[in-house]
Amino acid sequence: xxxxxxxxxxxxxxxxQALHAALEGLGEVITVAPSTVxxxxxxxxxxxxxxxxxxxxVNPTMRGxxxxxxxxxxxxxxxxxxxPERYGPGTxxxxxxxxxxxxxxxxxxVIYSGTVAAAVESAFLGVPAIAVSLHLGxxxxxxxxxxxxxxxxxxxxxxxxxxxxxxxxxxxxxxTELEDAPMPPLRVSPMNTAxxxxxxxxxxxxxxxxxxxxxxxxxxxxxxDEGSDVELLYERHVTITPLRYDLTDHARMTTWRExxxxx
Numbered sequence: 001x002x003x004x005x006x007x008x009x010x011x012x013x014x015x016x017q018a019l020h021a022a023l024e025g026l027g028e029v030i031t032v033a034p035s036t037v038x039x040x041x042x043x044x045x046x047x048x049x050x051x052x053x054x055x056x057x058v059n060p061t062m063r064g065x066x067x068x069x070x071x072x073x074x075x076x077x078x079x080x081x082x083x084p085e086r087y088g089p090g091t092x093x094x095x096x097x098x099x100x101x102x103x104x105x106x107x108x109x110v111i112y113s114g115t116v117a118a119a120v121e122s123a124f125l126g127v128p129a130i131a132v133s134l135h136l137g138x139x140x141x142x143x144x145x146x147x148x149x150x151x152x153x154x155x156x157x158x159x160x161x162x163x164x165x166x167x168x169x170x171x172x173x174x175x176t177e178l179e180d181a182p183m184p185p186l187r188v189s190p191m192n193t194a195x196x197x198x199x200x201x202x203x204x205x206x207x208x209x210x211x212x213x214x215x216x217x218x219x220x221x222x223x224x225d226e227g228s229d230v231e232l233l234y235e236r237h238v239t240i241t242p243l244r245y246d247l248t249d250h251a252r253m254t255t256w257r258e259x260x261x262x263x
Contacts, residue, residue: 001094002087003023003026003030003094003097004031005030005031005064005097005098006031006097007071007098008115010037011033011058014102016031016100018100018144019152020058020061021061022148022149023152026152030064030082030083032077034071034073035052035066035067036068040113043120044072044117051067052068053066053068070117071098074118075096075098079093080125092125092126092127095128096122098132099134099151099171100132100133101132102142104134104233105172106219106228107228107229108192109196116168116243120168123166123167124245126166128165128168130169132155132172133170135172135173143179146181150181154186166245168242168244168245170229170242174236186237187238188242189232189240190241191241193225196218198214200212229241
């Protein structure tokens, strides 16, 4: 198995290093990731300047290609250019894994997430993808190695099954602060669709200009649905959510045809 590994926290982030180590034995891992932090970039892609790349040694056991671009850029350039250059025309990875993100990507945050966007870009291009994120909790520091081991168990369970080439699976690992943290239960759960509670502090700059400083923590929502990814992650489950990128509201297609096409 050949695996493309990417993320949105940057190629030197602790999450991607831990996940790279945890994937040992699953297959050949090729890392193509942003050179800098690209969190909450969603599906941004680059049109108006070149994408600079550089091969780097992240640690003694991990090398990769850093890209001066977004997570979606990394997947596009990897699948459209780097991969066929390395393995030949028409070749693709067996799976793309994006993560492990420092911070959960559940609920409406899935829309904003660069981690998920990288997985979605892969699915656009016909390679099944898995996004992996870690819920962070204060004041404890995350134990990335153990969290990545837990993620590997979930990834292995997913890969036991045939995955459609255009599939996206979103995995979130609950807060993991101990090196011997037990394996949490896996739960397949829908995405919580309530809006986030975003705070903004009004401030005044030295020259009198008004600006607003975002103060939300990203994990507060106006409603948490029972059985949703948000609820189950807070209950310390590994949440697994299949996603799709077709935004068409198929249930209302007939209604709008009747409204607009009939005279």
